Amino acid sequence: MSDLSFSLGRGDGMMLSGPNGSGKTTLLRVIAGFGEITGGSLTLEPVPDDDLSQACLYVGHQNAIKPQLSVLENITFWAEFGGGDVESALSSFSMTPIKDVPVAMLSAGQRRRVGLSRLALASQPIWLLDEPATSLDKASVKTLSQIMQAHLDAGGMLIAASHTEFDIPLNKTLELSAREPGAAEAGHG
């Protein structure tokens, strides 16, 4: 990736789009603190830039939940680990009826909802969502949109890489183009 430049302020949401392999995930992971940029800089103001990854909540392709544990046990762990209210996280994606079911018995969409319920626990100002709507049904996509909107209204920021349209207006977009073979390797944030 090269020649990238963007900035987000309070309440800004950015949609990251581009064809498969254009580097959406790579960009999100670099912001979240996995990997280093070879050129350019990423800064969080007014806090020093090494705190950037602490300010980010990264939701990747994987749900970070344990199949052996129940929905409630999984959410309780993340609440104990990073803070947040278990009850509101359970109700955010209406999982209270299935809270005692082991995650191994849930469908892919339900697992995604358990994974996304970390959003309701989150205290981080920046959300990095990588394909958050994968395998979600329409109602859940709507719930997700509402949660994202509430986050933006509260002055948070988010960057979402998604092929799904959300109901909410994200005020910024960044279009990544497919990398040309042999292009120079240089990141620029």
Next chain:
Amino acid sequence: MVEFIAVFKRDVRLAAAQGGGLGLAIGFFLIVVSLFPFGIGPDLKLLARVAPGVLWIALLLSVLLSLDRMFQADFEDGSLEQLVVSRAPLEVIIVAKVLAHWVTTGVPLILATPILGLFLNLDEQAFGVLVLSMLIGTPALNFVGAAGAALTVGIRRGGLLLSLIVLPLYVPILVFGVSAIQSSLTGPSGSLQTMMILGALTLGSAALAPFAAAAALRVHLR
């Protein structure tokens, strides 16, 4: 500290929910030890002499068997990424995981050793030292193993590579663990020094291995 307790509790609960890992390690321990009387023959004196070494080697291998899952499951389901970017230092989280691993696999294995000592005609007066030397020495196995497991996480069939990395590092622990038992059979106070060296090995690995493991995990998540 909150993160430490949360990770420790989760890993213990996972080990209990899974069951498989622990049962497998104990079963393996039992079978390896009980193979020796068949291989060596019913010479009771000879069995008693090799018993400390056999028990320690079987313990090493059983711990080794359970090591590769230490970070693998977290790596596969994405939990590891979340643990790495959390507020808590990764080294602290690794210590929590190692201790949970020791409590759920090391301690049950140690509790099974006196029974296996009977299989091998080990002198009863050595049982106390046997269990004590293992309690002092086995955390070192888990800490060193954590560094190896972190290096091989995400590598397909990494278990084999893990044994090649970790087993040579287990040699000092094995040497002093066995000599602690043997010296307790010759003299009353003989095992104190070797116990202290075992303790030093455990403390040393507890101090160093979390940093090595954290560095390895960070590289893997690049």
